[in-house]
Amino acid sequence: MWIESIPNFSEGRDAETLEALKRSVEGIPGVYRLGFEADPDHHRSVMTLAGEPTALVEALVRVSRVAVERIDLRRHQGTHPRIGAVDVIPFVPLSGASLPDAVSVSRRLGERLAAELQLPVFYYEASALKPERKNLAAVRRGQFEGLADRMAKDPPDVGPIRPHPSAGAVAVGARRPLIAFNAYLDTQDLAVAERVARAVRHSSGGLAGVKALAMDTRPSQGMVQVSMNLVDYPTTPLPRALDLVRVEAQRWGTRVVRTELIGFMPMAAVEDIVRHYLGLWDFDRFRIVEEAVRQATDQS
Amino acid sequence: MWIESIPNFSEGRDAETLEALKRSVEGIPGVYRLGFEADPDHHRSVMTLAGEPTALVEALVRVSRVAVERIDLRRHQGTHPRIGAVDVIPFVPLSGASLPDAVSVSRRLGERLAAELQLPVFYYEASALKPERKNLAAVRRGQFEGLADRMAKDPPDVGPIRPHPSAGAVAVGARRPLIAFNAYLDTQDLAVAERVARAVRHSSGGLAGVKALAMDTRPSQGMVQVSMNLVDYPTTPLPRALDLVRVEAQRWGTRVVRTELIGFMPMAAVEDIVRHYLGLWDFDRFRIVEEAVRQATDQS
Structure with missing residues (x-):
């Protein structure tokens, strides 16, 4: 274990x-x-x-x-x-x-x-x-x-x-695995990041298990950041949180330029990402050839 | 090896x-x-x-x-x-x-x-x-x-x-790893699948390393399929092929409902999918906690 x-x-x-x-x-x-x-x-x-x-x-x-x-x-x-x-x-x-x-x-x-x-x-x-x-x-x-x-x-x-x-x-x-995940917005306007964070985080009416804060990363990154913790993964999977950030950013005329993972994500999160964005409903880790080999090796 | x-x-x-x-x-x-x-x-x-x-x-x-x-x-x-x-x-x-x-x-x-x-x-x-x-x-x-x-x-x-x-x-x-990957379109019109396949496949002006065929999967699936082989992965990553299928499908008033993986995909393809759809530019397999544990175990 x-x-x-x-x-x-x-x-x-x-x-x-x-x-x-x-x-x-x-x-x-x-x-x-x-x-x-x-x-x-x-x-x-x-x-x-x-x-x-x-x-x-x-x-x-x-x-x-x-x-x-x-x-x-x-x-x-x-x-x-x-x-x-x-x-x-x-x-x-x-x-x-x-x-x-x-x-x-x-x-x-x-x-x-x-x-x-x-x-x-x-x-x-x-x-x-x-x-x-x-x-x-x-x-x-x-x-x-x-x-x-x-x-x-x-x-x-x-x-x-x-x-x-x-x-x-x-x-x-x-605690359960937590995914710490940041989205950079294509804007210098910290108020936009605050509005997006508020729309996404659970405590102000957003998604279950999502904590979100606006971070002023203008000095180092030249743009603002929405910093998220997904604390009830997989109830609220990462793609759902990111899609909502994207929709909300668009409402304010901006978009997610890139994202950032702090630490690690569980393999289950990767499975969700592949299923969600490819529409590959039945994907799991054992469709990855290296995982299939490892599973075969472990069972032998 | x-x-x-x-x-x-x-x-x-x-x-x-x-x-x-x-x-x-x-x-x-x-x-x-x-x-x-x-x-x-x-x-x-x-x-x-x-x-x-x-x-x-x-x-x-x-x-x-x-x-x-x-x-x-x-x-x-x-x-x-x-x-x-x-x-x-x-x-x-x-x-x-x-x-x-x-x-x-x-x-x-x-x-x-x-x-x-x-x-x-x-x-x-x-x-x-x-x-x-x-x-x-x-x-x-x-x-x-x-x-x-x-x-x-x-x-x-x-x-x-x-x-x-x-x-x-x-x-x-x-040969290099090949990804066999099918996209189902929300239409009964096989001609649409043929047009999409033609737009995507290398031999008729599409993406390098992509083979594509329209398949009549109406009897079993109730819709048509674009069946692809990505033979020069990772030169042409899977997200690029799927995105083009989505854009072309939209031109004919339809969309990709779901996809299907035949056999296995390499971990490198999974890395690409996560990078592409999350905008998580520096993602690699060692950001997956299970992989990080395995790497640590192997090196000890």
């Missing part, structure tokens, strides 16, 4: 710390680092790991230990909300795993972070023990700076009842 | 022979049967094999032996042109293999079919030794019935200079 985890660290600048985080997950049999990106503006980094549950939990304990030792939130500033040195650790089921499997792995990690690193742990999303903690934004409210006051009334799910002095607390939770 | 082969047999009806063909390639380590489809109308069957060169050649010798023993072209009728019991054996390079690799495997098979089964072998496409044999249609001209006369003037590349009395001859050759 394979689980993916995408820990977020409140450090995006110090090369030594970034290197130490990377090194800490190396050489653990059964776990693989698929990616690691640091963002100096957000002062934040994101690692993508995949592996068998036991190996994955071990890797996450090790990398969290490095984060706790090296990252001091008392001296951290960034635009992205955060409550901890290792701020949030999402778990996503991969092939052969279910969401409850990912929940159970998240709880195993939470217990170890509390016991071995003295980190207060808040379970969120599918792992939440309290309904008001399902939403990660609610768990992060008040951020690191407001954590001590908040925890006095609102204790964590496991671990110390006070924040770790330098490393704060951590949000740990299982 | 992996090579695909798609041998075509002049038998699509006799269940015992079809079963014997299938069984003959089983239990050979290193070769996998991905598919086997028999068409009773065409009286023809198509097997898809993939494997390491040596195992693949062995499997093809065995299945060809069964075809030679059980299929008698003197009693065979079908709408599809054919010269032999095992009529044509294409080789396609898969991951890690090049077209010259596939040519070299095709020649190894040709030598064995000539020596062990007394089959005359014509090398075609990338394996052709004479330019006029590059085109499979030219190799099949006159079919089985005209083979003795034709071979008297035009000897095969290897093997006996006369046809095998019951099994004819065989065309063996390496």
Whole structure:
């Protein structure tokens, strides 16, 4: 059984710390680092790991230990909300795993972070023990700076009842695969991107499971961006969200020039894209010759 | 190194022979049967094999032996042109293999079919030794019935200079992956499908590497079909061909309702589809989480 985890660290600048985080997950049999990106503006980094549950939990304990030792939130500033040195650790089921499997792995990690690193742990999303903690934004409210006051009334799910002095607390939770996907519009008008984002996102009347924000990417890209998270894939597949962005952009006299995928998309999303845009209704991954070969090899 | 082969047999009806063909390639380590489809109308069957060169050649010798023993072209009728019991054996390079690799495997098979089964072998496409044999249609001209006369003037590349009395001859050759792809039009008018096919296919002024025919699929599907072979993929990617079919269909007041993939498509085609229809310019297979995991696993 394979689980993916995408820990977020409140450090995006110090090369030594970034290197130490990377090194800490190396050489653990059964776990693989698929990616690691640091963002100096957000002062934040994101690692993508995949592996068998036991190996994955071990890797996450090790990398969290490095984060706790090296990252001091008392001296951290960034635009992205955060409550901890290792701020949030999402778990996503991969092939052969279910969401409850990912929940159970998240709880195993939470217990170890509390016991071995003295980190207060808040379970969120599918792992939440309290309904008001399902939403990660609610768990992060008040951020690191407001954590001590908040925890006095609102204790964590496991671990110390006070924040770790330098490393704060951590949000740990299982969720479905999320597709992070941006569309660039052929305009300099940020208000157009805002209108399109509003039309598409669930919270203002758009598509179920779609979060969308207008981003001012004029300085780096010369045009504006609609940034989306598809959080209930495959209920709302990517082609439906993109088609609606295209229709809405057209209403304002502009169009989608190109798109951008952040991180990875599941193979199921690729199947949907092929089915949708080709009208190839019965397409699945085993019509790809390399997948068919692999399936044959695995079964032999 | 992996090579695909798609041998075509002049038998699509006799269940015992079809079963014997299938069984003959089983239990050979290193070769996998991905598919086997028999068409009773065409009286023809198509097997898809993939494997390491040596195992693949062995499997093809065995299945060809069964075809030679059980299929008698003197009693065979079908709408599809054919010269032999095992009529044509294409080789396609898969991951890690090049077209010259596939040519070299095709020649190894040709030598064995000539020596062990007394089959005359014509090398075609990338394996052709004479330019006029590059085109499979030219190799099949006159079919089985005209083979003795034709071979008297035009000897095969290897093997006996006369046809095998019951099994004819065989065309063996390496080619690039081919995508066989059909588009159904929302019309009963076969003339429209013919006009669209003519606009798209290379030989009448359309796209490089695209073969296209109108097919009367009204009896089974209630609408007509444009049947395409993309023979020079990825020079002419599938989205370009489909987009042109859509534009041409619109000119005649109709549209593509759905499409159909025959056999398999390479992962490279899937990458193109995602890039093209999402405008996701830098997409490749390693942005699919399952592929990224597999790559990480393979490299560890």
